[in-house]
Amino acid sequence: xxxEPGKTLLKMRVNGKxxxxxxxxxxxxLRVLREELRLTGTKKGCExxxxxxxTVIMDGxxxxxCLVLALQTDSKEIETIEGLGTxxxxxxxxxxxxxxxxxxxxxxxxxMLLSAKALxxxxxxPTLEEIKRGIxxxxxxxxxxxxxxxxxxxVHR
Amino acid sequence: xxxxxxxxxxxxxxxxxxxxxxxERSKIIAGGTDLIPGLRLEEIRPDFVLxxxxxxxxxxxxxxDHSFWIGPTTTFTEMVESNLLSCSFPALVRxxxxxxxxxxxxxxxxxxxxxxxxxxxxxxxxLLAHGGELELQSKRNGKRIIPLAEAILSPYKTCFRSxxxxxxxxxxxxxxxxxxxxxxxxxxxxxxRARMNLTxxxxxxxxEEVSELRIVPGAVMPVAKRMDRTERMLLGKKPEPxxxxxxxxxxxxxxxxxxxxxxxxxYKIPVLKNIFKRMMKQLLTV
Numbered sequence: 001x002x003x004e005p006g007k008t009l010l011k012m013r014v015n016g017k018x019x020x021x022x023x024x025x026x027x028x029x030l031r032v033l034r035e036e037l038r039l040t041g042t043k044k045g046c047e048x049x050x051x052x053x054x055t056v057i058m059d060g061x062x063x064x065x066c067l068v069l070a071l072q073t074d075s076k077e078i079e080t081i082e083g084l085g086t087x088x089x090x091x092x093x094x095x096x097x098x099x100x101x102x103x104x105x106x107x108x109x110x111x112m113l114l115s116a117k118a119l120x121x122x123x124x125x126p127t128l129e130e131i132k133r134g135i136x137x138x139x140x141x142x143x144x145x146x147x148x149x150x151x152x153x154x155v156h157r
Numbered sequence: 158x159x160x161x162x163x164x165x166x167x168x169x170x171x172x173x174x175x176x177x178x179x180x181e182r183s184k185i186i187a188g189g190t191d192l193i194p195g196l197r198l199e200e201i202r203p204d205f206v207l208x209x210x211x212x213x214x215x216x217x218x219x220x221x222d223h224s225f226w227i228g229p230t231t232t233f234t235e236m237v238e239s240n241l242l243s244c245s246f247p248a249l250v251r252x253x254x255x256x257x258x259x260x261x262x263x264x265x266x267x268x269x270x271x272x273x274x275x276x277x278x279x280x281x282x283x284l285l286a287h288g289g290e291l292e293l294q295s296k297r298n299g300k301r302i303i304p305l306a307e308a309i310l311s312p313y314k315t316c317f318r319s320x321x322x323x324x325x326x327x328x329x330x331x332x333x334x335x336x337x338x339x340x341x342x343x344x345x346x347x348x349x350r351a352r353m354n355l356t357x358x359x360x361x362x363x364x365e366e367v368s369e370l371r372i373v374p375g376a377v378m379p380v381a382k383r384m385d386r387t388e389r390m391l392l393g394k395k396p397e398p399x400x401x402x403x404x405x406x407x408x409x410x411x412x413x414x415x416x417x418x419x420x421x422x423x424y425k426i427p428v429l430k431n432i433f434k435r436m437m438k439q440l441l442t443v
Binding site: 025028047048052062066068071072074118119133134136 | 163193194197208234257259264
């Protein structure tokens, strides 16, 4: 086998659609989403798994897209912020974030929304502590946590 | 990242065959939460990356006779969600729950935590306290089982051979009446690298004397280990407050014997003593 390997075909599902893309073995899921599929709603932050801005849902669980090699996602189901709602039809969490002023600079928002979605899918009525724990892998550097938590608490009210 | 080739084995046998040929030039990837940052910084430069999370026999938690078997690619989230583990090893489950944030726990694995052998690994000290054993397998030598306590040689270094894979973690059931506790101290609640953690296992006999005690501090020593001297101080005796106070002093001394004096020692001594006393108190009031 050569030292300079070529690209490999990756097949996965992104936001419900089958996707095929040629990827380099060193690429992360984050790179494939942003640069190959042009789904730039998933943000690139620390690239060490500390900040959570690249959070996506993989087979029902949140992951940091910067900490998954693209080829590890073969035949997986990926959900990004682009799959959450549309401009005309926002997801209830997106509406609640707007209503409660939970968006400041917006950089952490996609990741926050996906962590909140994964949390609510498991636990429809989380306590304050459970919400805090649910988004503990997502940093908001504007420090707007109070409103983000309120938006998640009141999503169905 | 330096270039590498990615190999996705279809079975345990396929993975073992691959490592028999290319083990020296390979790195095994499970959740990747430690490995990928290392690859990115080029601290590790393998020619091949062997992907094991898709190998089914490597994941899951089973009860076998008097032990539990945990598959190496079982994630921290799966450990936390396991009723089997929560009932039998609550301290171990608490250690898994203390890892990173949800995204890291969803991806990071128990096998990866062991094989990476970070001095700050959250689950390692708890596994040590529970007397964990590791099942390793290679094409050349088949299976072997070793105590976890012998597997970690130095920070980030294990005794695993390059053609071997960790294929299971074995925990013997605890004696009835064993109490356990785990505490982690980080700079913040979530996403924190442990500054210190402590796992205690305690059992009293019918005379209320200590019949078993295991004490494993984590993240304060290059390699976590049981604090034998402190354990022996309490064995066979009633855990009265004065004795616990004295034991906490010995515990701190034992730690310093391993680490030597460092800039942080003045902080760590009183903190370790206090966490130990607090956890003993909790365990004795259960």
